[in-house]
Amino acid sequence: MKLTVTCDLTGAHVFPLEVSGDMEMENFLALCKLEIFALNDVPMSQLSIIHDGRTINVNENNLKKTLTDWKICDDDIIMLVADKPTTSSKQPRYSNAQISDLVKSIRVPQDNMRRENNEQRNNEVAHLRMLFDGLRNNPESRNHLRNVAPNLVAAVEQNNFVMGQFCSYVVPNNDSVEDMFKTQYFAERKSAFARERAMLDPTSAEGQRLIAEQIQRENIDFSHQFAMEHMPEAYIPVTMLYIKMKINGVEVKAFVDSGAQVSILSDSVAQRCNLMRLVDKRFQATVHGVGGAQQLLGKIHACQVQIEEQFFSCNFDVLANRDIDVLLGLDILKRHRCVIDLQNNCLRFGESAATYFLPDSEVPQRNLERFGTAHASTANVEVDSAKLASLMALGFEEAAARAMLIQCGNDVEAAAANLLARQSTL
Structure with a gap:
């Protein structure tokens, strides 16, 4: 079976694994630790597995169970979490009732739906947990998002960071900014996983296509940055004669x-x-x-x-x-x-x-408006709050993210690429 394993909310540590269903959990975790450098020194007893909306706590009793015993199927997404060492002030684990709240808050497809719907559900559960953990454990991200999506941050902070309350708030069925942010986040993460898996095999047709697209994107980004630095007047409307x-x-x-x-x-x-x-x-x-x-x-x-x-x-x-x-x-x-x-x-x-x-x-105003229509539509871009929130969740400053979204016409992928390129040159 093919699995996608991650241990990072940002997707920086994502890799595919092809294993058999009868592999024991102990061997599976050892293989994952070889792939993830940050987990090399973490004992297996301090690891937890998040799969399909449930948390599997690793202990001596379940290390010998197979992946099939844990109902892990082909194309599933698994997230590894390193538990914090035990201290005098223990962080309470999620109760069964809270996990039940999480499962109830996710819309489960009917039995007669196709397998793709089940995969999408698994992805959404994993992403929802990743989003919650990232906001809960990163006060800086919460502060960035507080002005853009205050209700989302409040849903994380209320009732001592209860996962069930957060899921009950962010499920669809309303048009709030937070729902748009969640939907976009899920779509972007699914696309990132698919690209990551395809590019690991550069000889395949899909891998070649994605590599060619990435090279083309990098060339376009380079020419864009070059033009912004050396020819900024190209983005200013030219007055007709x-x-x-x-x-x-x-x-x-x-x-x-x-x-x-x-x-x-x-x-x-x-x-x-x-x-x-x-x-x-x-x-x-x-x-x-x-x-x-x-x-x-x-x-x-x-x-x-x-x-x-x-x-x-x-x-x-x-x-x-x-x-x-x-x-x-x-x-x-x-x-x-x-x-x-x-x-x-x-x-x-x-x-x-x-x-x-x-x-x-002195140019006639109606003519100036006529020839400047195309530029005006770009200059007066209204920033999409959901896309702004997604950029801020990646750690970018609000002002820089807002300016880049305006410059890129609300294209969040292009804006993120430009912001990352700018950071790399600093």
Whole structure:
């Protein structure tokens, strides 16, 4: 049978074992101690086994029992716990009633459900116990989570850290942050166990796939960190290029778009500039572009455009219900030999005129919102409290975890990887 053995809440010590069902508990524990360095010096009498929501206390009477005798099956998860040495102030063990509370609080699948449901139940029981033990034995983690999930911490602390009370609180059937945190925690631990087991055999197809994914993730994380350090401006929205100009004596703000084939005037600006009388309606049509289908009202063959102190003759297509008032396309830019000079932040019209691009404060607001929609959706990310709690449970500071979740768009795996990478470089 294949078993997954762990002794750590964080999953740092997780390894698979393939043993026979008739292996005695004494030999099984000896094999586990060889794999886990921290348990080498711990006597077997001070070890406990957590399996399927029950605690098996190791003693001379059960060391000779087999794994099958303890109802340990294929693909089960087992957690080894080293009991603290006996002192004058003993820590009370869980009573049978408390263990019964734990079992009752877990939703057990019906007998006719598939084997996968039983495996999921076993995983959830083990993870729930690991979560409880981690919060009970780590005051620092409890303090980190107190502001994010106060009810979860209270469920651990009340009634002298009773496991049954904790399980009764965190079972599903409500939409609280703590339930989301628990569900996500279980899913992440199950995925971590599966990856760990598959990667132990690098020659298998699944192991090769996971290794390739890990290498790809590391490369992406490296490029992300490199960009954040050397090119932080890549994550700042770029203001589109606008200039001031006058059409028929009326001042307007024009959007410079070298990717547009023709120059465009909105019908509202044409009316404001008193140019509707020059619209040739023989060119009416329905045009299709990036913004979808739009109504072309006609064409202005020539009108006077003033750039600084110089005048130029330009032609425009007039569109109805256009978001941008004026668009200078490639036809005008090529005709007047325009140069987009980004070094000097200006638009040059041949050798005769040049005008500076507008700063952010003068760009039309509706256009700024239109082009900044994608960035705004990322910048205004609302941090998922459950994911923040899971990062804090790993020991990260709340401020750093919150900032990284915003940066990664609430992708908790990417945020955790970036935080770990940052710690390793310190």
